[in-house]
Amino acid sequence: MKNYLDILFNPQSVAIFGASNEQGKVGAMIMNNIVACGYRGKVFPINPNKKYEGKDIFGYKVYPSIENVSEKIDLAVIVVPRKVVKNMIVQCIENTIRTAIIIPAGFGETNEEGKKDEKELTRIAENGNLKFVGPNTMGFWSANISLNVSMGYMSPLPGNVSIISQSGSTGVVICSELRGMGVGIRYFVSSGNEASLSFEDYLEYFINDNETKIIAGFLEGLRKRNKFLNICKKNVTKKPIIILKAGTTDPGIKAASSHTGSISGSDEVYNATFKQYGILRAQNINQFLDLIRAFICINLPEGNRVAILPGAGGMGVLTADASDKAGLNVAKPSQGLINKINEILPDYWSHSNPFDPVGTQDLSVFPTLLELLLESNEYDCVITNVIEIRSLLEQYFPQHDEGKQIKQMMIEVMDSTEKSVARRQIKILNKYRKPVVFISHVYPNSKLFRIFEKKNVLIVKNPDSAAFVLKSLYEYNRFLKKIKENSQTTIQR
């Protein structure tokens, strides 16, 4: 299997069956994306239509048939109408092509006829030593060779996150969001109906890929449960696996089945399995994206004692609630720590956790407090707010001229103050190992965040998300430690 996937994700040459130059057609989109993202291999568009005779697409000569291509092809991309997919696969096999992507839908996810056709495809491919992605897939991205062979408007940055998505469009949205957040992707694959290669195959490959540091999956249902369990068992201490499992309710399971023909099992079984193997579970796309970035940006908390440093009192209350509900410990500060803070804050600060400076106009207290909290041994992690009065100013529209000038002046003041606060915060973060999560309700829409993102500071949108990621990473850490302890005990025996 590894050989197949090595070829699939690192082809030296790609043939596109059904390549087109008519914008709007999938065959054109695939061609465009291959070129758009700078694929470093050879490209062979194939289209028997007379109008392509002697023509090229983006400078690549169009061939009427694979028979006319003399070079060895590593990967075939099938974008022809579904009725002729089978013929193309047969041609691929005849030309000893070993991997393919079958883009068209209308197979196992639809009716009996579609299911029959899909089985037939699988049988032919297996007999012909060909493995394929799909059918009913959006394609994939491979950073190694900059190959974007997908029908989605996306252009991932290279990176160390590998993503498997059983939903194509949702996968593309995830890739697009990650690009917006500056997160790089090693592999992305829309696994489609998984008639040949399945979620479990990609998962195994990504686990064994040294450049993949984090694996994230949008899962509707497993097809090879035993394989999944075996892989996960071997992975436990290797790298984090984050899964957004859709199809957790009866209507959801039915929808998943008609979407990619997957078989969802009971949600309790998934939960138990995930727990057993330390797999992190996201309940929605936000949590999914937050967890991915959390593993990139912060260390694992060594305990669950959280210090809350809110930008304002109300946020402090909401964050305390969210933390407690998530199972974090909003631990009280020692008198010693209170005394230290007394030295820098007016006496009406909260004197407790949340550490609310109460209506301070001196924004520099936020980094100072952050450092006090991180250097104390009373907390394992911190939740705080991005200081961004700037974002309020954008919804502030004074009617009088002086007001407009004041607004402009305040924007300039805030731009510079908030940037300097952010820079001090980043310096402090680099000094301490402890995880800190920032909250901003306008994330990711502010230039200020670019400063944070460049330095891999974790920002989430609300208190619930902040508490969720810290709790999840804390539990993952506990899981790892337990595994380690158990294995040491075993060795000692």
Add this chain to the structure above:
Amino acid sequence: MKNYLDILFNPQSVAIFGASNEQGKVGAMIMNNIVACGYRGKVFPINPNKKYEGKDIFGYKVYPSIENVSEKIDLAVIVVPRKVVKNMIVQCIENTIRTAIIIPAGFGETNEEGKKDEKELTRIAENGNLKFVGPNTMGFWSANISLNVSMGYMSPLPGNVSIISQSGSTGVVICSELRGMGVGIRYFVSSGNEASLSFEDYLEYFINDNETKIIAGFLEGLRKRNKFLNICKKNVTKKPIIILKAGTTDPGIKAASSHTGSISGSDEVYNATFKQYGILRAQNINQFLDLIRAFICINLPEGNRVAILPGAGGMGVLTADASDKAGLNVAKPSQGLINKINEILPDYWSHSNPFDPVGTQDLSVFPTLLELLLESNEYDCVITNVIEIRSLLEQYFPQHDEGKQIKQMMIEVMDSTEKSVARRQIKILNKYRKPVVFISHVYPNSKLFRIFEKKNVLIVKNPDSAAFVLKSLYEYNRFLKKIKENSQTTIQR
């Protein structure tokens, strides 16, 4: 009480104790906001500092003392240092001013001394027939006279939502977000420590205010529980009350107490009370904002049968899960409805609810399907996605020149296609009474949304939010019907 609040929220004249022209000072911010939002009454800045002798602020003459103001003052805004607040209140009373806002913090929310001072303030005010907002408040906004007497960077649009917030900064953030969403505000008040006027007083006033159609409260704890119960009992069929209750856990309750000195009760008691009086409860700021907009944008669902029309298969599965979990009924379509859809979609559509068109490139099917679902009598509400491939294109960066041109072309195509889809959807919405919620993960950051917002179309950020608002409004409708039934039964007896 009504008389006091009438004067407070509709003053003909305002005196600002501690007015300033030094930007950065609260006294300057208040002055700026009064002018910025176009207050239609008289303004009297007061500051004994010699440097203001014979000077004005924004064209308003500065007086050394209230004694020097000959006109009758309706509202006093106190922005002086906390130690001299008491003196100012005494002066107000001597000059028969009946309402005030006390901005400074450092009273009941801090230590014993602060508590004592606050009690003293309250006693003096009560004896002197003066009611006040605060202390420890950000101020308020009143649309009637365009009075923004607050220290927040906000400039609300006039409208029919009245907001009470026990957290000042959170309140300002809420006002700012609502402005961004085009939602107008009738009254906003940051109630602060509520030493004189309290949450319950404002609530009663807003319930009786004809121009207030929706009431929304950020609540940390009630001070006059019996009054609250009495008001709510009288309100049940009048107007919706949405409450975000913070301080639901032990650490949250403690934080609330040190924030505004409020006394949170057990969360179960609040839940039971809210349920009894049909108060809609939000668990976080997103739900709070979603519910406010829901009441502005959509009718109450008559039942809980939801049709899901997803933009893509994966979103359909997630939305089915979210709907089922929220308690909505993802009801199966009749064969008749399936037959109707068969006439317009290729045969590989999902044939079930979610109604997934499956990889269609013809975006016009979305409005067509929406209309079929709304005109059928099989569903009470619809959840669908905003069609916005445009937002993906913004994170799409082709490297080759042709790719850049194609991107530009697709942006233009999508701009026009998506706008025309949106316009057709809006037309259909206007034709049917049934509530429809749109999901967009990039809301509110797209020009497309301006079209929807102008027509009061409800957009939320994710499937969970969509299911939450529909379920909440459905339950509110059931509550209203039950009350009606009960009262009819009573009459018949």
